[in-house]
Amino acid sequence: MKLNKILIILFFILGFQATEILYSQAVPSKEENIPFLVTFGKQSGTSWGDDDFYQVWFFSVPRDFKQPFYIRVFDPDCGGEYDEIHGDFNTRTLFSIFGGKGVDPDQNEESKGLLNGDNYKRGTLLKSQYFKGEARYDNKYFSFGPFNPTEGDYNKKWNVFIFKLVCEGVSGDDGNLYKYFMSRDPNNNIPVEGGNAFTYEYTFRMWNDPRSLSHIYPYVDTGVVFVKQRNFDWDDDGEITISSRYKQGVPGRISKENDWNESRVRIEPEEIGASLDFMFRKKQGRPEDMVKNNNVVMTIENQYGQAMKFYSSPIGGVPKYEAKTNITKIPKPK
C-alpha cells in the first residue's frame, strides 16, 4: 500500500475516534444506551431498585479547556413525564454541585459516596437546587452554571479539573428519573471537548424493550488482577456478560428482588489501561413475563476492594474483541 493511502486511512480512523470523544458528553452516554439515571426519595423501599437514595457523579474538564461551562439536568423534577409514581408524587430531590479540594476521589475516598455514613459532600458547594413535581422543569433541561473550569479539584494524573454532582432523594417515596449533559451552552447540549463523566455506583433504569442492550464501561487501571461486580435488585432480568478486547461474553451473576449478588472476573495483563464492556440483556420471552420499569444498581471493585470508575465515554473507546493471536503482550506491572 502506498504511503499516502495509508495516511488517508489513518486520518479517517483517528478522525472518527476524535468525533466519538467530542460527542459523548451525555450521562448516560450514547455508547451506554441506558435510558435514565434514577434516585428514589428516602422514604422508599429499597425493593424499587435504589439501595441508598443518592447518586454521586463526577465530571472532568481538561486543563486546557478555559471557557465557562454548564451541567444540565434533564427532567430534574419528580412528577409528570418519566418519573416513577407511588401513591401521589411527593418526592423532593436535591441536586448539588461541588468543586475545590475534597472532590477528587483519587485523593478523598469518601467522595465516592460508596458507604453509609461517608462524607460524600466534601468540597466547596458551588450550586444546589431542590426540585419537586414542577411542570416548568418536567421533560425539560435545567442548567447549573456557569462554572469556571478552575473551580474544580485538579487531578494531576489525568490533567483535569473534577466537579462532583450529588443527587439526593431528600423526602418522599417516588423514583426521580433524570439525565445529565455537560455543555458549553446553557440552552443547548454543546459538548466540552475532551470532557468526561464517571461514577463508582451506578443506579439506573433499564429499557422495557427486551431487544435493547445496555452497557457500562469500567476502566481497568494498573495492578488490577481481578474485578468483582456487585449488582442490586436486578429482578433476575436476563443476563450480564463481560467482554473486552481479550474476552468475549463471560457471564456475571445477577441479583433477584431487593438483593445483592456478585461475581469475579479475572483480568489479563492485556486488559490493563483499557475499558471493560459490561453488557445487560433483558430477559427474553413472552410480553407478560417481561420485567417492567426495572431499576438497578451496579458497582465494580478490584482485588483490594477498591471501587473502580465507570466512564460514560469509555477510555480507549468501546472495547472490541480481538483474536488472541493479534494481541501484543504488555509486561506485567511491577
Ligand SMILES: [Ca+2]
Ligand atoms: Ca418528570
Ligand SMILES: [Ca+2]
Ligand atoms: Ca409518593
Ligand SMILES: [Ca+2]
Ligand atoms: Ca425526573
Ligand SMILES: [Ca+2]
Ligand atoms: Ca429492580
